[in-house]
Amino acid sequence: MTKKVLQINSVINAGSTGRIAEEIGIKAMDNGWDSYIAYGRNDRPSKSHKIKIGTELDIKWHGVETRLFDYHGRASRLATKRFLKKIKEINPDIIHLHNLHGYYLNIQLLFEYLAVSNIPIIWTLHDCWPFTGHCAYFDFVQCVKWKTQCKKCPQLSSYPRSLIDRSEQNFNFKKKLFLSCPNNLILIPVSEWLSNLLKDSFFKETKQIIIHNGIDTNIFSPQRKDNSNYNKLKNKFVILGMAGVWEKRKGLEDFFELSTLLSEDEIILLVGLSESQIKQLPKNIIGMTRTENVQQLAELYSLADVFVNPTWEDNFPTTNLEALSCGTPIITYDTGGSPEAVSHDTGFTVEKGNLKGIRNALNSVKKLGKQYYSIACRNRAVSLFNKNSRYEEYLQLYNTLLKR
DSSP states (O other): OOOEEEEEEEESSSHHHHHHHHHHHHHHHHTTOEEEEEEEEOOOOOSSEEEEOSOHHHHHHHHHHHHHHOOTTSOOHHHHHHHHHHHHHHOOSEEEEOOOOSSSOOHHHHHHHHHHHOOOEEEEESSSGGGSSSOSOOGGGTOOGGGTOOOSOTTTTSSSOOSSOOHHHHHHHHHHHHTSOTTTEEEEESSHHHHHHHTTSTTTTSOBOOOOOOBOTTTSSOOOOOOTTOGGGTTSEEEEEEOSSOOGGGTHHHHHHHHTTOOTTEEEEEESOOHHHHHTOOTTEEEEOOOOOHHHHHHHHHHOSEEEEOOSSOSSOHHHHHHHHTTOOEEEESOTTGGGGOOTTTEEEEOTTOHHHHHHHHHHHHHHOHHHHHHHHHHHHHHHSBHHHHHHHHHHHHHHHHTO
C-alpha cells in the first residue's frame, strides 16, 4: 500500500516555507509516497495533491478575530472541521506541520484531533510563534517572557497585530495544547539558534531534530552576468537585498542608512518592495516588487556582487542559501540562525545595527572581488544546503517513525 504524507502550511509553493513544503513533497513522491499539501492562502500550482483550507472570507474573518480579540489560530472553526474530515478520508501515515499561523486554521481543533489520532507528527518550526503568547519573533524588543510566562506583550502592533493583549492566556493555551501529543510529536528546528531557544521554552522536554533548510542548487546556480535588463546597474558594484515583505525588522531602514555611505560606483538593488515603497527610494537604491520566478531570482543573485541581509529578526533565511548557491558572498547581521549559513571564506557576520561594520565588509568584498569568494560560496551551498540531501533526512525520519 502506498504511504501518504500530509503537510500543512499557510501557503503553497510560494515564499520560503511554501517552497520548502513543495520540495519535501516532491522528494516524497520520488520515493514512492503520495504527497498532500493543505494550505490557507496563495493558491499556486503544486505537484502534490492540494487541499485548500477555508475561503477568502474565512481568512478575512480570522483576521478580524485576531485584530479585535488576539485570537490568532483560534478562528476558522468551520473551515478546520471540514479539513479534519478530509484528513480522515486521506488517512495519512505522517502529518507534517509547518506554519500553523497565517489566519487559516483553528489550532485547538487540529491538535485535539492529533492527540487521539496516533499518527506520527513532525513539526518544522520556521519561527518562534509556537512557543510565545503572541509574536513570531521577540529579538527586536529583547523580550524573554516566553521562557516562563508571556504577559503584557510589548509587540501587539507586530504580526499578528491585535488591539488587546491576551498573550498570557494564549501562552497557557498553546502550552497545554501543543504538549498534548508527547508520544507522537517531533519538532524540527531549522537552525541551531532555534534549537537552543526550544530548550528554554515549554518545549524543553519535546524531542527535536535539527534539519537545515535546503534549496534547489541546480536552479540557484551561477548565471551569466547580464545587466542588459537593468540599465541602472551597468558598471556598478551591485549590493542586493531580498525579502518577501520589507519592513523595519527585515532591515529596510538599515538599507536607507547604508545608501548614505555608498560611493558613486555602488548601488543597492532591493527585491520584494511594494509599489509605494519603491516611490520613496533614494536615487542609489533600485527597487523591484516581489517575484516567485525562481529563475529570475537566480539571475538577480548572480548579477549582484554581494548579498546583504541586515535582518533584525529571523530564523534561517533561505535567501542566504540561494545567494551562496549562485556564488555570491553574504554580509549578514548576527541575527538568529542567519550566521549559520556563512563561513570565513563565504562572507561576513556583523553586529546588529553596525552600519560601519557592513561598510567595512563591503570594502573587503570590493577589494578582493566577488570571484575571490564565488567558488567557496557555491561549494558550501552544494555540500550543506542541497535540497536532495536535506530533504532526504525527512524521508529517513518518515520511514523510521513508521517502523515504530
